[in-house]
Amino acid sequence: MQEFPILPERAxxxxxxxxxxxxGLVAFSVIAASAVIGIVLYLAIKYRAGSAADRSGRVExxxxxxxxxxxxxxxxxxxxxxxxAKVYFDTVYAPAxxxxxxxxxxxxxxxxxxxxxxxxINELHVPVGRPVRLTITSQDVIHSFYVPEFRIKMDxxxxxxxxxxxxxxxPGVYHLFCAEYCxxxxxxMIGRVVAMTPADYEAWLESQKAGAVVASAATAGGTMASRxxxxxxxxxxxxxxxxxxxxxxxxxxxxxxTEVTLADGSxxxxxxxxxxxxxxxxxxxxxxGWTPVMPSFQGLVSEEDIFQLIQYIQSLxxxxxxxx
Amino acid sequence: MNRIATAASEEPSYLxxxxxxxxxxxxxxxxxxxxLYLISVTxxxxxxxxxxxxxxLELLTPAGDLLTxxxxxxxxxxxxxxxxxxxxxPGIPAVLxxxxxxxxxxxxxxAFPRINLLSWYxxxxxxLIAVVTILLGGVDTGWTFYTPYSSVYxxxxxxxxxxxxxxxxxxxxxxxxxxIVTIHKMRAPGMTWFRLxxxxxxxxxxxxxxxxxxxxxxxAILLVVIERAFGFGIFDPAVGGDPVLFQHLFWFxxxxxxxxxxxxxxxxxxxxxxxxxxxxxxxxxxxxxSSLAIAALGFLVWGHHMFVSSQSPxxxxxxxxxxxxxxxxxxxxxxxxxxxxxxxxxxxDAPMLYALGFLGLFLIGGLTGVMLGTLGLDVHVHxxxxxxxxxxxxxxxxxxxxxLGGLHFWWPKMFGRMYPQLPARISAVLIFIGFNATFFPQFxxxxxxxxxxxxxxxxxxxxxxxxxxxxxxxxxxxYLLPLIYLLxxxxxxxxxxxxxxxxxxxxxxxPSPPTSHNFHETPTVVWEAYEHEMFPGSExxxxxxxxxxxxxxxxxxx
Ligand SMILES: [Cu+2]
Ligand SMILES: [Cu+2]
Numbered sequence: 001m002q003e004f005p006i007l008p009e010r011a012x013x014x015x016x017x018x019x020x021x022x023x024g025l026v027a028f029s030v031i032a033a034s035a036v037i038g039i040v041l042y043l044a045i046k047y048r049a050g051s052a053a054d055r056s057g058r059v060e061x062x063x064x065x066x067x068x069x070x071x072x073x074x075x076x077x078x079x080x081x082x083x084x085a086k087v088y089f090d091t092v093y094a095p096a097x098x099x100x101x102x103x104x105x106x107x108x109x110x111x112x113x114x115x116x117x118x119x120x121i122n123e124l125h126v127p128v129g130r131p132v133r134l135t136i137t138s139q140d141v142i143h144s145f146y147v148p149e150f151r152i153k154m155d156x157x158x159x160x161x162x163x164x165x166x167x168x169x170x171p172g173v174y175h176l177f178c179a180e181y182c183x184x185x186x187x188x189m190i191g192r193v194v195a196m197t198p199a200d201y202e203a204w205l206e207s208q209k210a211g212a213v214v215a216s217a218a219t220a221g222g223t224m225a226s227r228x229x230x231x232x233x234x235x236x237x238x239x240x241x242x243x244x245x246x247x248x249x250x251x252x253x254x255x256x257x258t259e260v261t262l263a264d265g266s267x268x269x270x271x272x273x274x275x276x277x278x279x280x281x282x283x284x285x286x287x288x289g290w291t292p293v294m295p296s297f298q299g300l301v302s303e304e305d306i307f308q309l310i311q312y313i314q315s316l317x318x319x320x321x322x323x324x
Numbered sequence: 325m326n327r328i329a330t331a332a333s334e335e336p337s338y339l340x341x342x343x344x345x346x347x348x349x350x351x352x353x354x355x356x357x358x359x360l361y362l363i364s365v366t367x368x369x370x371x372x373x374x375x376x377x378x379x380x381l382e383l384l385t386p387a388g389d390l391l392t393x394x395x396x397x398x399x400x401x402x403x404x405x406x407x408x409x410x411x412x413x414p415g416i417p418a419v420l421x422x423x424x425x426x427x428x429x430x431x432x433x434x435a436f437p438r439i440n441l442l443s444w445y446x447x448x449x450x451x452l453i454a455v456v457t458i459l460l461g462g463v464d465t466g467w468t469f470y471t472p473y474s475s476v477y478x479x480x481x482x483x484x485x486x487x488x489x490x491x492x493x494x495x496x497x498x499x500x501x502x503x504i505v506t507i508h509k510m511r512a513p514g515m516t517w518f519r520l521x522x523x524x525x526x527x528x529x530x531x532x533x534x535x536x537x538x539x540x541x542x543x544a545i546l547l548v549v550i551e552r553a554f555g556f557g558i559f560d561p562a563v564g565g566d567p568v569l570f571q572h573l574f575w576f577x578x579x580x581x582x583x584x585x586x587x588x589x590x591x592x593x594x595x596x597x598x599x600x601x602x603x604x605x606x607x608x609x610x611x612x613x614s615s616l617a618i619a620a621l622g623f624l625v626w627g628h629h630m631f632v633s634s635q636s637p638x639x640x641x642x643x644x645x646x647x648x649x650x651x652x653x654x655x656x657x658x659x660x661x662x663x664x665x666x667x668x669x670x671x672x673d674a675p676m677l678y679a680l681g682f683l684g685l686f687l688i689g690g691l692t693g694v695m696l697g698t699l700g701l702d703v704h705v706h707x708x709x710x711x712x713x714x715x716x717x718x719x720x721x722x723x724x725x726x727x728l729g730g731l732h733f734w735w736p737k738m739f740g741r742m743y744p745q746l747p748a749r750i751s752a753v754l755i756f757i758g759f760n761a762t763f764f765p766q767f768x769x770x771x772x773x774x775x776x777x778x779x780x781x782x783x784x785x786x787x788x789x790x791x792x793x794x795x796x797x798x799x800x801x802x803y804l805l806p807l808i809y810l811l812x813x814x815x816x817x818x819x820x821x822x823x824x825x826x827x828x829x830x831x832x833x834x835p836s837p838p839t840s841h842n843f844h845e846t847p848t849v850v851w852e853a854y855e856h857e858m859f860p861g862s863e864x865x866x867x868x869x870x871x872x873x874x875x876x877x878x879x880x881x882x
Binding site for chain 2: 003004005006007008017018021022025028029032033036037039040043044045047048049050053054055056057058059060061062063066069070073074077078080081083084085086087088089090091092107140141142144146148149151152153154155157158159160162175177178179180181182183184185186187188190
């Protein structure tokens with residue numbers, strides 16, 4: 001109990017902006033509160049019953065003054081809103097070159113998977129100086145991925161994908177908390193984020209890959225995409241989604257990020273959530289020109305499996321990606 | 325002596341007359357029902373307080389040592405549910421509102437006395453169900469019941485607890501309905517809308533929220549129960565539901581519910597500021613309309629609880645700016661209360677100290693509310709102790725200050741006795757100090773990143789929890805003191821006169837305590853709200869010196 005921290009460390013690019021907003025509002029609040037308290041005490045004492053203060057010309061209301069006061073409050077409110085919205089939008093959309101990390105929350109742990117291959121539990125290793133984008137979901141109840149030193153937080157919602165991003169600025173070890181109450185061991189659903197220099201990070205990646213191959217030869221090793229490919233074959237997706245005349249489903253090559261025309265004529269962008277829905281609930285959106293023969297894989301694939309399939313389908317869009 | 329008082333002295337007071345338990349349990353007198361509510365909300369406050377004590381003791385150390393994890397989760401759930409649904413929401417309206425609204429507008433009772441009694445019974449049934457669930461081992465959903473945790477995963481008696489809140493909700497709806505009809509239909513001659521005490525305006529706005537918002541939470545809870553009991557896919561995505569839909573429904577009620585708690589407190593504030601400044605409230609109309617504005621805008625900001633819930637960032641923008649707008653009518657109230665002190669004759673009796681305490685705590689609660697409504701900042705502090713501190717400042721600090729301030733102000737009217745001023749003042753000061761000592765450290769530990777609802781926590785947060793727990797002892801003493809001297813006063817307190825504070829309002833024309841039918845003859849209102857000069861019960865009416873009895877004007881009037 002010797003520790004007496006006042007502020008959380010500032011370890012991401014956004015942390016400074018959030019703190020500036022915070023201190024700005026603290027300053028404003030202190031000034032506003034002191035002014036009101038000061039005036040209240042001054043008036044209450046000056047006009048205490050029995051004091052000799054002059055009470056002639058008492059005002060019962062002054063509409064103009066009150067309007068001015070409302071206007072001031074509204075203008076200040078808009079100013080605060082604008083400042084807050086600006087910082088917020090800096091946290092919403094990740095830069096295009098961000099590293100990608102997949103996060104699955106479950107009672108009561110964080111499961112993290114890197115496209116390069118490594119998988120971690122309650123730990124997240126990242127390099128400093130590079131934006132990192134998180135795609136987050138949950139396999140049971142709602143959790144919330146929170147790193148106070150980065151000033152970021154995003155709920156992990158079952159059935160949905162949420163996004164968050166950050167760029168660590170300082171190598172170090174930071175808190176990872178679950179911020180949304182999720183049951184008995186909510187307060188133990190914690191872990192750490194290890195931010196490393198790029199060189200250390202590369203070394204860590206290599207050591208992980210080596211370790212994983214040793215641990216269990218075929219299934220654990222490789223990248224997320226290669227694990228996804230194995231699933232794609234193992235689950236029988238490949239029997240329909242092939243190129244050529246024997247295809248019973250559309251080719252998935254180059255699908256990611258494109259616009260898909262549906263049977264009802266509407267279009268939808270093929271993003272991660274769309275792929276997920278196609279796997280779990282294929283009947284929800286039928287691709288134009290195809291008989292809806294795809295079965296639902298609900299209950300047959302885990303959230304991690306779906307992430308791996310997504311990575312695999314994404315890899316098909318890259319030049320030199322796996323062929324079908 | 326004026327005619328009302330003379331006539332009254334022949335009739336027994338509402339406390340006198342029939343004494344049997346049955347006569348109390350079947351009473352249709354709004355004043356007796358208010359007393360029933362006062363006793364019951366106090367009991368629930370003690371239940372919720374014991375749960376709070378367990379929570380604070382557990383948090384003294386970072387390890388989970390006093391309670392088990394589930395024990396802790398159940399303790400904070402009991403604390404939240406009991407304090408919100410069974411103490412704060414009924415608190416001011418069902419006790420002070422119930423007692424005072426008819427007296428303030430010159431009516432003999434509420435419009436529907438039987439429904440008023442039904443409200444109390446619904447409240448008690450809901451409360452008993454809650455107590456039974458506690459005895460059965462409680463529930464661990466938190467008062468927010470978030471799905472799919474509550475509807476699928478939670479352990480404990482979720483269905484029963486939902487039922488408790490559901491039934492209590494109907495009590496709240498019926499009270500609101502009763503107040504609205506009463507205020508519309510039962511005002512005495514001369515009591516125009518703009519002569520209504522601001523307390524009544526505040527309750528009018530509150531009642532609108534109670535009637536419009538409570539059914540939505542009742543529905544949301546019902547859906548949770550249906551999903552839990554029958555497995556329908558409403559909120560659970562595994563069977564096609566939408567977990568975030570629950571949050572929309574829940575906050576559509578629970579943000580306005582903050583104003584169900586706060587607006588009546590603001591109404592009390594306006595009364596206290598006027599009475600202890602002995603002048604008319606500054607800017608009466610704006611204060612009245614700001615209550616309605618808060619009620620209306622309060623319905624449009626629920627999404628500020630959901631900035632990181634997967635809600636669209638653009639929806640977040642709209643909810644954030646509307647949240648800033650809802651701060652304006654609160655700010656204008658603070659401004660007008662302050663201006664009321666200008667050229668006033670301020671007296672520092674105990675109720676006024678509570679009012680000043682309200683102002684201090686509400687300022688901190690309100691300003692930190694603006695911080696939370698600020699998108700970029702809320703992402704960091706959402707679901708941390710910063711939020712816990714903020715809403716305790718508003719809903720507990722400010723509202724309980726107002727409740728106690730109002731209780732001290734109208735106690736002589738309610739029970740015909742004065743209480744000793746010194747302990748009352750001491751307790752106001754203790755509560756103010758204890759409250760800040762308890763909750764201010766939580767802002768700091770929240771910004772440091774301590775999430776709420778943590779049974780165990782990382783050691784560097786401990787110092788703030790120790791401060792908070794120590795502060796809560798002071799706060800506890802502050803809250804217990806009034807229980808002692810107010811009860812003492814019932815027997816030993818000096819007898820109260822009709823208008824011991826020299827305040828303005830129809831209620832101060834009735835004897836203390838009032839008779840069963842409040843008014844022997846319906847009073848006629850000839851004065852503007854808080855206007856001492858025209859008020860027949862005032863010592864300074866028409867500039868007469870205080871010593872001259874000045875009750876003739878009412879006689880002229882009727
Ligand atoms: Cu969690
Ligand atoms: Cu709210």
